[in-house]
Amino acid sequence: MKAEFINPFYQATINVFKLMLDIDVTRDQSKALQEMLGKKEVGVAIDVTGDLSGCILYRFSDTTILEMVKIMSGMEFDAIDSFVTSALGEVSNIISGNAVSSLFDQNYKCDIKPPRIIIEDEKPICLEGSQVLKIPLDTPIGKLQIHMTLKENVH
Numbered sequence: 001m002k003a004e005f006i007n008p009f010y011q012a013t014i015n016v017f018k019l020m021l022d023i024d025v026t027r028d029q030s031k032a033l034q035e036m037l038g039k040k041e042v043g044v045a046i047d048v049t050g051d052l053s054g055c056i057l058y059r060f061s062d063t064t065i066l067e068m069v070k071i072m073s074g075m076e077f078d079a080i081d082s083f084v085t086s087a088l089g090e091v092s093n094i095i096s097g098n099a100v101s102s103l104f105d106q107n108y109k110c111d112i113k114p115p116r117i118i119i120e121d122e123k124p125i126c127l128e129g130s131q132v133l134k135i136p137l138d139t140p141i142g143k144l145q146i147h148m149t150l151k152e153n154v155h
Helices: 002-023 064-074 082-105
Strands: 031-033 039-048 052-061 110-111 116-119 133-138 140-152
Touching: 002 064, 002 082, 002 133, 039 064, 039 082, 052 064, 052 082, 064 140, 082 110, 082 116, 082 133, 110 140
Parallel strands: none
Antiparallel strands: 031 133, 039 052, 039 110, 039 116, 052 140, 133 140
16 A cells, blocks of 8 residues: 555544644554454444545544543543444544545545444454555554555546
């Protein structure tokens, strides 16, 4: 996968976490994967269409999610409920929207579909059978990962 497809999502994640949560994000080494999404994690899948097609999956541990929503809302949560997953979907949607805007600046016209919440070992269909690039990220409130499968469409 081309770096010009990856970097907008990484940069958008850094920017959104800094703006919304006042948290710095650092990147570990990226890895190519065939399988993904383990236990005790919640993910948000967002399909990309247009000049590029594929899927972006944002994965978060339970503790990371609860801390994110606490910072955003000022309220304590001890379980992942519909309010928490809604907030998580919104953050992931904002990241993806910003990334697609950056891709547009590189002459890739893309759109995103509404976010889908993926619980624990559920796999988004858009990632099955695809080579997936994993971008592990660290924050002061926990780890998250971006799993990407994007390809350029020939017109």
